Amino acid sequence: MKKVLLVDDDVDFCEASKILLESKAYEVVLAHDGKEGLEKVRAEKPDLVILDVMMPEMNGYDVCVILKADPELNKIPVILLTAVDQMIFKTTYTKHMGLMTEADDYIAKPVESTELVKRVEEFLGKNS
Amino acid sequence: MLIKPSINILVVENDITILQRCRELLVNEGHRVRTAESVEEALDIIQKHSGNVDIILLSLELPGWGGLTLINILQKAKREILIMAMSADCGEEAIEAMHAGAYDCIRKSFTTDRFWTKMNRAIEAFRLWRQLDILTRQRQAALTRIPHEENLMAIFNSITDGIVVTDWQTNIVLFNAKAATLFGLTEEKTLGHPISVSIKSDELLSFVMRAVKSDSSLAPLMAGEEPVVKVEEKAFRVHVDAVKNDTGTVIGAVGLFHDVSSISAMDKLRSDFLSMVSHELKAPLSSLLMQVSVLHDGLAGELNPKQKELLGKAKEKTKGMITLVNDILDYRRIQDGKSVQKIESLNLAEILQRTVELMRLSAEEKEISMKCEIEEDLPSFSGDRGGMEAIFVNLISNAIKYTPKGGSVNVILYKAGKDIRFKVVDSGIGIPPEDIDRIFEKFYRIKTEQTQSIAGSGLGLSIVKGIVDAHRGSIHVESEAGKGTTFIVSLPVEE
Numbered sequence: 373m374k375k376v377l378l379v380d381d382d383v384d385f386c387e388a389s390k391i392l393l394e395s396k397a398y399e400v401v402l403a404h405d406g407k408e409g410l411e412k413v414r415a416e417k418p419d420l421v422i423l424d425v426m427m428p429e430m431n432g433y434d435v436c437v438i439l440k441a442d443p444e445l446n447k448i449p450v451i452l453l454t455a456v457d458q459m460i461f462k463t464t465y466t467k468h469m470g471l472m473t474e475a476d477d478y479i480a481k482p483v484e485s486t487e488l489v490k491r492v493e494e495f496l497g498k499n500s
Numbered sequence: 501m502l503i504k505p506s507i508n509i510l511v512v513e514n515d516i517t518i519l520q521r522c523r524e525l526l527v528n529e530g531h532r533v534r535t536a537e538s539v540e541e542a543l544d545i546i547q548k549h550s551g552n553v554d555i556i557l558l559s560l561e562l563p564g565w566g567g568l569t570l571i572n573i574l575q576k577a578k579r580e581i582l583i584m585a586m587s588a589d590c591g592e593e594a595i596e597a598m599h600a601g602a603y604d605c606i607r608k609s610f611t612t613d614r615f616w617t618k619m620n621r622a623i624e625a626f627r628l629w630r631q632l633d634i635l636t637r638q639r640q641a642a643l644t645r646i647p648h649e650e651n652l653m654a655i656f657n658s659i660t661d662g663i664v665v666t667d668w669q670t671n672i673v674l675f676n677a678k679a680a681t682l683f684g685l686t687e688e689k690t691l692g693h694p695i696s697v698s699i700k701s702d703e704l705l706s707f708v709m710r711a712v713k714s715d716s717s718l719a720p721l722m723a724g725e726e727p728v729v730k731v732e733e734k735a736f737r738v739h740v741d742a743v744k745n746d747t748g749t750v751i752g753a754v755g756l757f758h759d760v761s762s763i764s765a766m767d768k769l770r771s772d773f774l775s776m777v778s779h780e781l782k783a784p785l786s787s788l789l790m791q792v793s794v795l796h797d798g799l800a801g802e803l804n805p806k807q808k809e810l811l812g813k814a815k816e817k818t819k820g821m822i823t824l825v826n827d828i829l830d831y832r833r834i835q836d837g838k839s840v841q842k843i844e845s846l847n848l849a850e851i852l853q854r855t856v857e858l859m860r861l862s863a864e865e866k867e868i869s870m871k872c873e874i875e876e877d878l879p880s881f882s883g884d885r886g887g888m889e890a891i892f893v894n895l896i897s898n899a900i901k902y903t904p905k906g907g908s909v910n911v912i913l914y915k916a917g918k919d920i921r922f923k924v925v926d927s928g929i930g931i932p933p934e935d936i937d938r939i940f941e942k943f944y945r946i947k948t949e950q951t952q953s954i955a956g957s958g959l960g961l962s963i964v965k966g967i968v969d970a971h972r973g974s975i976h977v978e979s980e981a982g983k984g985t986t987f988i989v990s991l992p993v994e995e
Contacts, residue, residue, distance in 0.1 A: 382783055388790035395799045426783075455782035482786035482822050485793035 374496040375399040377418035379409030379435070380453065381427045392485050393492065406430025410438060413445060420495050423475075425454035440474040449495045450474075455481040507623055508552050510534045512542045512567065513559040513586065518608055522557055525615060539565035543573070546581070553581055555626055557619075559608075560587040560597055568593070571600045580633065582626040584619065662736075662757035665743065668712045668750060670695050670705070682757060683731070695755075701731045704755070707740040711753035734761045781825045789818045816858040823889055845880045846888060848920060848991075852913050855892040859900060867906050875914040879993050887967040894960040895924045895987050902985070903928035919973075919990040930981040939977070940965040964989075 376398050380386050383404060390400040401416050403409040407429040413421060421439070425432035432452055440446045452475045479491060509526050513519040514537045526533045534549070536542040539562060546553050556574075560567040571583055585597040585605040594605035603625060606618045656663065662679035666672050672695050675685050683699050690698050696705050707729075729738045736757040743752040794800055796811040803811065856872045863870040881888075899909040907927040914921055931939060932948070940961050968975045972992055979985040 382787050384787040385783075385790055388787065388794045391794045391799050392790065392797075395797075455786065481782055482789045484819075485790060485797065488790075 373397065373399045374420070375401060375416060375418040376420045376422065376492060376496070377401045377403065377409070377412055377416060378422045379403045379406070379412070379427070379432070380422075380424035381405055382424070389488065392488065396489055396492075398492065398496065406432065406435045409435050413439060413448065418448060420492060421448055421450045422479075422492075423450055423452055424481075425452055436475050449476040451477040451479055451491060451495070453479050453481055453483070506531045507626065508532045508534070508549075508554045509557060510536060510542060510545060510553045510555070511557045512536045512539065512562065512570070513557070514538065514562055515559070515608070518559070518586070522615075525612065526619075538562060539567065539570045542570060546574075554630075555582045555584060555622060557584050557586060557606075558597075558602070560585050560593045560605075566593075568597055568600060571597055571602055575601045580629075582622060582629065584622045662755075662759070664695065664699070664755045664757070665752060666695050666708060666712070666755075667752045670708050670712060670753070672698060673752065679757065682734070682736075682759065699731055701729050703729050704731070704738060704740070707738065708753045708755065711740045711742045712750055728760060734759060735763075736760060782822070785818060785822050785825065789815070789822065792818055813858070813861045816854075817861065820855075820858050820893055823886065823893060826886070843882050843884060846883055846885055847878075848881050848888060848922075849874045849878055849913060851885065851888050852892055852911065852922070855889060855896065856911055859893070859896045862897070863900050863909060866900065866903070868900055868903055869908045870900075870911070871908070872911045873913070878913065878915055878920060881920055881991060882994055883971050883991070884967070887971070891922070891964050891967055891989060894964045895922075895989070898960060899924050899926035899928065899985070899987075902926065907984075916990070919992055922989040922991070923986065925984065925986045927984040930983055930985055931977070931979040932981050936977065936979060940975075 376393055378386055378389055378393075378400060379402075380389075381404050386402045386404070390402060393400045401412055401418060403412045404427075406427050409421070409423065409427075410430070412418075423432040423435055432454070436450050436452065439448065439450060476495070477491060479488070509531050511519055511522045511526070511533060513522065513535070516537075519535055519537070523533050523535060534545055534553070536545055542556070542558075556570075558567045558570060567585065571585075574581055574583065583597075583602045585594055585602040586608055587594050587597075587605055588608050590605045590607050594602075598605065603622050604618055606615060610618075657677040659676060660678060662682045663674075663676045664672060664679050664683075664685075665674040671692055672685070672690050673692070675690065679685055685698055695708055729736050737760050738758075739756045741754055742750045743754050745751050792811055792815045795803070796808065796815050798808075852874060853872070856870065860870060896909065896911060903909055903926045909927075910923075910925045912921075912923040912925070914923070929948075965975060968989055968991070974990050976988045976990070977985065978988075
């Protein structure tokens with residue numbers, strides 16, 4: 373069973389997404405801040421990381437930079453998840469986005485359940 | 501012998517013998533003489549030869565208007581003419597004349613010596629008088645000129661924008677107090693040194709270079725907006741122009757610096773605020789959407805049909821809110837009304853139907869009957885899907901919001917000529933006539949007792965207007981207070 377690590381400080385979102393992805397026969401591991409997320413990547417070796425951008429402790433961009441710099445972990449695909457609209461330009465986020473070309477995909481929050489499933493399937497293939 | 505410049509003398513005397521004698525004496529001494537036999541004639545001459553009458557030799561025994569009248573007229577007109585009176589006995593009338601402004605009085609029974617004693621004194625007095633006048637004028641001119649320069653510097657230094665002037669080699673030759681404060685300019689360090697040393701901005705330097713190299717045949721330096729130039733931590737709206745001399749040769753450049761740092765800071769604040777709001781609003785909506793979807797799809801347990809239907813509506817409503825949040829946050833969309841993001845061929849009937857279904861629950865909650873009529877076989881419309889949804893959602897939700905319990909909202913989509921028209925008719929509280937012109941303004945909300953309890957950002961209609969404009973459509977409103985409001989959106993269908 374393919375394993376997905378979802379890192380998001382919104383516990384409710386994590387819980388609902390976990391039910392959704394489990395219904396599609398993925399194993400889902402959760403983490404609620406950047407640091408915990410990084411630890412879980414190392415401990416769980418997931419097949420895909422879904423990473424929220426705005427998080428306490430360490431933000432998603434920083435986590436992504438560390439992951440992509442690590443030769444043991446940089447093969448794991450990372451999908452960035454953010455509520456920060458790309459339209460809101462000239463914030464510090466767009467600068468980060470420029471550095472973050474190494475992330476494998478980007479999903480704008482709020483995301484529809486069907487869309488989330490579709491994106492995960494693009495990386496891990498359909499289970500059923 | 502010292503040759504003195506001749507004097508213009510007007511002799512006014514009706515006694516021809518005396519007149520001739522005076523004339524002869526004066527002409528012999530080289531003066532220019534004119535004569536008149538009456539005050540009226542004298543006035544004529546004075547008027548015609550304005551500035552060419554220096555001294556008047558005036559009889560006080562003239563018929564008609566007496567000589568005194570002439571003295572008074574000249575005094576009133578402030579003519580700079582010296583008057584020498586002539587009278588038979590130099591009695592009362594002579595004293596009166598001198599009071600009125602005559603310089604002296606000569607007896608008509610004068611000897612040549614006596615005449616010249618008096619006359620030379622008068623001529624001398626006149627010359628001194630003239631000289632004094634010239635000196636006074638020069639002095640006055642100097643006085644007005646000196647403070648003028650000082651005033652200009654004071655004005656220059658009082659201007660709240662920075663001004664820097666360079667010569668044609670871009671060396672700074674002049675700057676005002678504000679520029680000194682803004683860029684830390686001092687006379688020793690700055691004057692005579694290139695502008696690039698004191699104000700470090702390549703962009704600015706390029707403007708100055710362009711200014712000093714321009715000639716009058718070139719087009720204006722910068723068309724339209726003045727650019728914002730950053731110098732260290734500050735931002736300036738800059739205008740640079742060539743300085744030209746009388747013949748049109750460029751001798752330097754003048755730069756005007758308007759500090760817009762605080763405006764830039766406000767822009768950043770606004771943008772930071774939007775990104776904060778973006779997260780704070782979207783994060784809970786993300787959870788809500790995911791939770792409702794999971795429930796609706798039965799992933800957290802089987803649902804009965806009613807539960808599924810309600811959750812379906814909740815999900816649609818959540819998505820509607822997300823659309824609205826996106827609209828509000830779309831800074832550029834609000835900013836300049838440009839809302840066309842992706843043009844595609846749209847089935848407006850289908851989009852409207854979905855929107856109406858989404859709104860139906862909120863109408864039912866208020867016991868508002870909502871009818872939707874859609875003409876069959878409408879042509880497809882090229883536009884932005886999100887934009888169309890925003891138009892429908894905003895206008896229908898407004899209609900529901902501003903219609904009291906038990907009212908009605910009718911939504912009609914039809915074809916009219918080359919347009920597709922969308923019409924929302926409600927039986928609501930209506931718009932007071934004084935507000936109707938302002939409802940499309942940003943953040944404008946009608947304040948009455950009835951609207952107090954209704955929540956809104958005041959952005960909805962301005963967003964709708966922006967989207968309609970971007971699709972080259974038009975929006976029209978009719979309303980009667982207490983009876984209801986009708987909004988009609990016309991969207992042109994491209995051939």
